[in-house]
Each structure stands twice: as structure tokens, then as C-alpha cells.
Amino acid sequence: MRKLISLALTLGLLAAAGVALWLDAGAVAASPLFAVTETPTASSTPRPTPTPSPTSTATPTATETATAGPRIGDPLISKVANLRQAGAGAALQYMIVVSNSNSSAFNNVVVTDTLPASFDMLSATTVQGTFLFVTDTRILTFTLGVMQPGQVITIIIQGRLNNKVQPPNPVKNVAIVCDDANHCAQSASAVTTIPGSLPVTGEGPGPNEILVMVLAALVSLVLLAALGLGGWRVWRRSTVRR
Amino acid sequence: MGTIACAQAPTPAGGPTLVVPNASQAWLRDYATAQAAAGPPQAGSPEGARLLIPSIKMADDIQTVSISAGLWDLASLHSEIGWLLTTGNRPGGDLAMAFVGHVTVAAGVRGPLTDLWKTSLGDEIIYRAGGTDYIYSIQAKYAVQPDDVQKLYVKDGQRLILVTCTDWNYVAGRYSERLLVQAELVRTQPSPGT
Numbered sequence: 001m002r003k004l005i006s007l008a009l010t011l012g013l014l015a016a017a018g019v020a021l022w023l024d025a026g027a028v029a030a031s032p033l034f035a036v037t038e039t040p041t042a043s044s045t046p047r048p049t050p051t052p053s054p055t056s057t058a059t060p061t062a063t064e065t066a067t068a069g070p071r072i073g074d075p076l077i078s079k080v081a082n083l084r085q086a087g088a089g090a091a092l093q094y095m096i097v098v099s100n101s102n103s104s105a106f107n108n109v110v111v112t113d114t115l116p117a118s119f120d121m122l123s124a125t126t127v128q129g130t131f132l133f134v135t136d137t138r139i140l141t142f143t144l145g146v147m148q149p150g151q152v153i154t155i156i157i158q159g160r161l162n163n164k165v166q167p168p169n170p171v172k173n174v175a176i177v178c179d180d181a182n183h184c185a186q187s188a189s190a191v192t193t194i195p196g197s198l199p200v201t202g203e204g205p206g207p208n209e210i211l212v213m214v215l216a217a218l219v220s221l222v223l224l225a226a227l228g229l230g231g232w233r234v235w236r237r238s239t240v241r242r
Numbered sequence: 243m244g245t246i247a248c249a250q251a252p253t254p255a256g257g258p259t260l261v262v263p264n265a266s267q268a269w270l271r272d273y274a275t276a277q278a279a280a281g282p283p284q285a286g287s288p289e290g291a292r293l294l295i296p297s298i299k300m301a302d303d304i305q306t307v308s309i310s311a312g313l314w315d316l317a318s319l320h321s322e323i324g325w326l327l328t329t330g331n332r333p334g335g336d337l338a339m340a341f342v343g344h345v346t347v348a349a350g351v352r353g354p355l356t357d358l359w360k361t362s363l364g365d366e367i368i369y370r371a372g373g374t375d376y377i378y379s380i381q382a383k384y385a386v387q388p389d390d391v392q393k394l395y396v397k398d399g400q401r402l403i404l405v406t407c408t409d410w411n412y413v414a415g416r417y418s419e420r421l422l423v424q425a426e427l428v429r430t431q432p433s434p435g436t
Contacts (some may be wrong), residue, residue, distance in 0.1 A: 198394070
């Protein structure tokens, strides 16, 4: 009997010790007294790349004809005057700048400018091409020829405003550029016309000016009187001596 | 030579691009840049505003001086101050505002700017409009010839110009020069009573 009881107690103690050991395993590992170096675990095995699911083919649309070469834009043109306000007789200068910002050339480029009646052209210059001015129509035409990609052409028109200006109506002018494929653009400029002289703001002499004139008249009278008196005395003496 | 027919494409939105390759035309480049930056002319005029010059005790209403037959028409201007059409129409605009006033309205009869010649540099000119006093300080005073019209077109909206006749010619019986006074905006403040 005693043997059985002692055996049971022994087994129980062993069991308890085993449980305690199992519970303390984590505590022992975390204890600074027991530095445990964790060995790195192996990286997870990469997942196999999934095979792409077959996509549905799009319904073919009408076939588009691809354009051969780049898209052609219009030439660029700008026109400015050197004055914003000018009166009759003022020297006026226009500058027209034409540029080709495309990657292909423009052929047979022409700039036309119908000059206003109040502007008398004195000269025109262009860095390329020739120009012609028709007096009857007042159309000034610059034949520039071929403009290569990236090329810029400058045109200068010099002249003078004449008496046909009607202030304050602006003097407007439009320059148009085209090539033989009808690529066109235009640029307008406007110059405000102004009177040719400052306003007259005096309706006669002022009080000071009148005072000056009165004093001048008085002085003149005194001088005349003195001369007259002196002359009379001279005449009187000459008659008395006789 | 016949007319060249072209398809006239409309100007691209925002206006044409200006390319000025020649450095000697710098004035046109600068002008074109300024022109592109400046918007359309401002509507309105100083009509109904008031101009005051305390140093010569001048205070008068402003009316518009229009242009007739190529000249500024002062027929309806008597003791008022006239704003010259085509010059700047507001403080801070593209151009300086230019005002005119008679030195005499008849022989021996004083006008609103008879004593303009008595002003000194630094004297104040007050432009009163819309409940605000724009106060200018006189910076320059000089005589010019009657055909020196471009002196009125100063590209500075911070400036104000007054013009009247000066230098009476006793022989010819007319004023041979114009007196120009140029002032610069120094401050603004609410008008009295507002």
C-alpha cells in the first residue's frame, strides 16, 4: 500500500516538473541571463507566378489610314508698330515676323499687306524674297519663296502718317501670310491717332500780361510826352533868338 | 497684279506668337511684349471726377475733351478741367492721365490753371474719383512747343500730366508755348466725407 502511494506521488511530481519546465521555456529564452540567438529561418518559398488568363480579343474596327509624315500647322505671323499713338506727320515703322515652326517646309510663301490710306510708305525691306507695291490697290506683297523648318523671316515697313488720319480713329492694318497649300495666318495692328498739336488754352492775355501792356503803354506815353516837350522847347528857343 | 486669294485662317487663340530674332529691333520686342501683356483699352473716363491743387487753391470738376476735326475740342471747356481723350483714363492704367485747363477764359479773365506756373516741385495734386483721393506730387514742370503732342503720352499709369498755355507773345497776340506739369502718384486715401 505504501509502495503504491509513493509511486503515485513520484509520478505526480514528475508530471508537475514537466509542465513547469514546458511553461518556463519561454521565460528562460527571454531572460537576459540566457541570451538566445535566434537563428534566421529560411525565407518563404516564392509563389509560382500565375499564368495570365487569356484576354478577349477586341472586335476589329474600321482600319484608319495612318497619315504619312507630321501634321502641318499654319505659318506664324505677327505685326507690330513702333508707336501706339501717333499723329499726322509721325514716322511709323511696322515689323512683320513670319516663322515656320513645323518640321516641313512651306512653299511659295507670300505676305500681303493692304496699307491704309493714311499711311505713306517710304521703304520696305525683307531678309528673303522680293516685294511689290501697287499704288492703286495699296497692296504691298512680299514673295518670300520657300520657308524651311524653323526659319524666321523679318519684314520692315517704314512710312509716315499723312493728313488723312482722323483722330482718335485708329489706323488699322492687317498682314496675311499664305503658302501654296493654303496654310494661312494673319496679324493685325492698330495705332491710335492723336491730334497734331496741343490744345490752345488761352483766350487772350492774362491779367499780368495786360498789366505789362498797360505799363508799357504808359511808359511810351511818358517818353513821347518828354520828347514832345523837349522838341517844343528847342523850337521855342530857336524862335526867341530870332 | 491681281489679288492673291488665300484661305484666311483665324488667328490662333491668344494671338500670334511673336518671334523677334534681330537684336537690333529690341524696341519692337519690348513693345510687342508690353502690348501682349496689356489688355484691351480700359473703358470709361475721368468724367465726373474732380481735380484739386491746394497750393494754388484750385478745385474743379473734370469733363472729357473730345477730338473734332483732328484737334482737341475745348469749345465747351470754360472753368472746368478737361481730360484729354486718348490719354490714360484711370490711375494705374497703361498711360498717364493728361488734363488741360484754360490759363485765361477771356482777355484778362483768369482760368482754372492761371496760377499753374506758381506751383513748386513737391506740391500735391489730388485726383478725386469714386470716393478715393489719388494724391500726386509734382515732379517736373517745363515748357514745350505746341506740336510736342507725344509729351502727353507717358507710358506710366502712376503719373498725371497737366497742360496749359504759357509765354504770351505780345507781337503775335497768342501763347507760343505750353506749360506741362508732371506729377507722380504717392498715396491714396478715402475722400473726405466718405
